[in-house]
Amino acid sequence: MRWRLLTLLLAALLITACSQQQSARTSSSVTPVFAFTEAVVGPNRIALGLVRDGSPVNDPGAKIHLRFFDLNDTSAPVKIETDAIYYGQGLPAAVYVAYPTFDRAGNWGIEVQTTLSGQSEPSVARLRLEVKERSDVPNVGDRAISVKTLTVRDVPDPSHLSSGRVEDLSMYQISLDEALKNGKPTALLFATPAYCRTAVCAPSLSVMQQLQKIYGDRINFIHVEVFRHPFRESFEAQTAVFQKLAQEGRPPRPEERNVGLSDPMIAWGLQSEPWLFLIDANGVIVARYEGGITREEMTPALENLIAGKPPLGGG
Secondary structure, X not given: OHHHHOOOOOOOOOOOOOOOEEEEEOOOOOEEEEOOOOEEOEEOOEEEEEEEOOEEOOOXXXXXEEEEEEOOOOOXXXXXXXXXXXXXXXXXXXXXXXXXXXXXXXXXXXXXXEEOOOOOOOEEEEEEEEEEOOOOOOOOOOEOOOOOOOOOOOOOOHHHOOOOOOOOOHHHOOOHHHHOXXXXXXXXXXXXXXXXXXXXXXXXXXXXXXXXXXXXXXXXXEEEEOEOOOHHHHHHHHHHHHHHHHHHXXXXXXXXXXXXXXHHHHHOOOOOOOEEEEEOXXXXXXXXXXXXXXXXXXXXXXXXXXXXXXXXXXX
């Protein structure tokens, strides 16, 4: 049901996973929502958005404590316990991120304790999460899919490279298939600045352009547009398919699934945006980030990528 996720926009915040089911709350003042589409066995980036009184929250002082329960293993009441880190700098609404590692597939429960600035007592919510054995899209440990991506050498007009204003060409200098052979790690961003259903593509692209100026001599930085050129027509074609599917109440047929998407999006099997993949010098994916990213989260991750350390979590 991943196609449905693209039709959902929560107060211009983020996409919500199909597996999310809020089972109980002791307080209705703050509602956590998933800002990712899947969790898998192994390391994960669990991003949550917060909604209060129908509006997204961006509170740097919020304290978010998470407790993870394996619902198939009653012998261990709490399998993972951690705090979520605030990353909302430059985003329309904050995400609060934790980096748990799940040891097996199945149904997991998450208790979310949220204390906003000025509150003395936390709001408590319980969410249900399906952890998959394998990812629907390329995951940590997989080899990056070698595919041609557009560069300044391929198009006569730079405006064909991105749906946003193309003033910085730094992320269109090398194709992914070339980057995977030049001995440097790669930061690969799939985003559509002008037609982003999650409202965080343009801020994420801006973050990566800033970091390219710092790390561009040591890392390949590549931006891939989500839609085919002409972008508006492709976006409208996709939207028409979504509307038809919603009216008919069915999932997409194979020929409908990739309408309007660029060739690299199709090759990588992506159905949502934005996605950032960090790929090591050997061509192996070492971290992935779905949804909005910030400079504060990505700077230590890129430092670790250069050093050959696991980037996820930046630690």
